[in-house]
Amino acid sequence: MKLKKNSPVERLWNGLFVENPVFVLVLGTCPTLATTTSALNAIGMGLSTTVILALSNLIISALRKVIPERMRMPAYIVVIASFVTMVDFLMEGFTPALYASLGIYIPLIVVNCIIMGRAEAYAGKEPMIPSFFDGLGMGLGFTAAIFCIASIREIIGAGTWFGMQVMPSGYVPVNIFVLAPGAFLVYAFLVAVMNKLKIGAGRRPKKEWDPTEKICGDCLSCMKLGICDEKPESCSETPAQTIARSKGTVAEAIAAPAAEKPAAGAAPSSEKKEATKS
Template sequence: MSKYTERLYNGIIKENPTFVMMLGMCPTLAVTTSAINGIGMGLSTTVVLVLSNMLISMLRKIIPDSVRMPAFIVVVASFVTMVQFLLQGFVPSLYSSLGIYIPLIVVNCIILGRAESYASKNPVMPSIFDGIGMGLGFTFGLTCIGVVRELIGAGKVFGLQIMPDAYEPVTIFILAPGAFLVLAFLVAARNKIMNNMEKKGKEVVRAKGCAEGGCGSCSGCDGKVFPTGQEKE
């Protein structure tokens, strides 16, 4: 797996900011009353994340440590303002739906966290792909939550009627408590799927056994199945 592919996989699957790291919960729970809102907020955050990662990585050797965080906030706020004006001018309906949560992207802990932990310490291209991965992971999470809430709470997905006319919407799912319920169930489902995949991987390694040279010459399980010194006979 290349470095760039690894950054994408890390953001979308391994360290998904919504389902794994539990970051950005304020917009996650507030704007996902519909799938379109989830996509809109996710893509807006992705654009800001990619551009801020790129610029911060380019300036990482110039920005003094003493003003590191204020400088990051200025960079992020500049890109958020651009995105806000673009949404207001070209997608006014989405701009109205997202409301105050667009300018609040400035203090989104995903963006500041990636700027501090990755972009400020790595070259430009890996930082860009890190931003793309984390942004797509955030968009995926918000969209999944929005789809479930809109489908159960209104019988629609992306504004299109899915459920039959006789369906009685469960309105709690488009209210605040519904956001917590949907998030909890999706996190549980994600963990169940990942655990099953890990178990299947371990079963394959057990079937094949360890390499002749022991764990030192094998990268099959990284010591998860047969810890060093306990290789299969």
């Protein structure tokens, strides 16, 4: 699937998956760990961040030609802080319970590095519409990620989901999952899963490393230097010639190219010395 660069769909997909702020960029770790004790908290935190992120991206992008280069950080902060204050008051007024449980983490969105990062990396350079969708995509990616973490933590650690009992009554909650260590554990495992899905990292080479294996193309770093007589395709000389050129001993063969390289670069420095002398 090839998406047009900077199109709204591409930006949303980028934020949700390709550059997921939590699992791929590993930004905004503090709210990720702290507000994922329950699914409801995570949704509240994620959506308020999304709103702030999309709107601040939009405004910063609109002002990108007005804001002087050297003063951009304070300018960004003013924009972000305005939106955070609005969301803060709105949440206090309309969702007091959620506001109380999120506590300091709502005001702290001001210094959330996802928002600062997107302003700096994207909204400060790109037009308004892509910036808005970039913010939306990143925000939704953040929401989806912390919702996953929070769901796992709440179900295992409390046996509930959105406050409803989902585990059988005989289930003993594993308390550690709603505490800080559980946040790190779940986060780490989900990052690993994401890596596996995304880049196939964690796949191991099938063959074990064998120190006696020939590394053809690089005779001097090969452990079979002096034993093997094959001429690798990429080399201009056979191993025997390599050794002969470096006067026969392995140690010298290894030392030879190292000595050659600085010789080329050494000339200017010696000239310099002479220059300083004179």
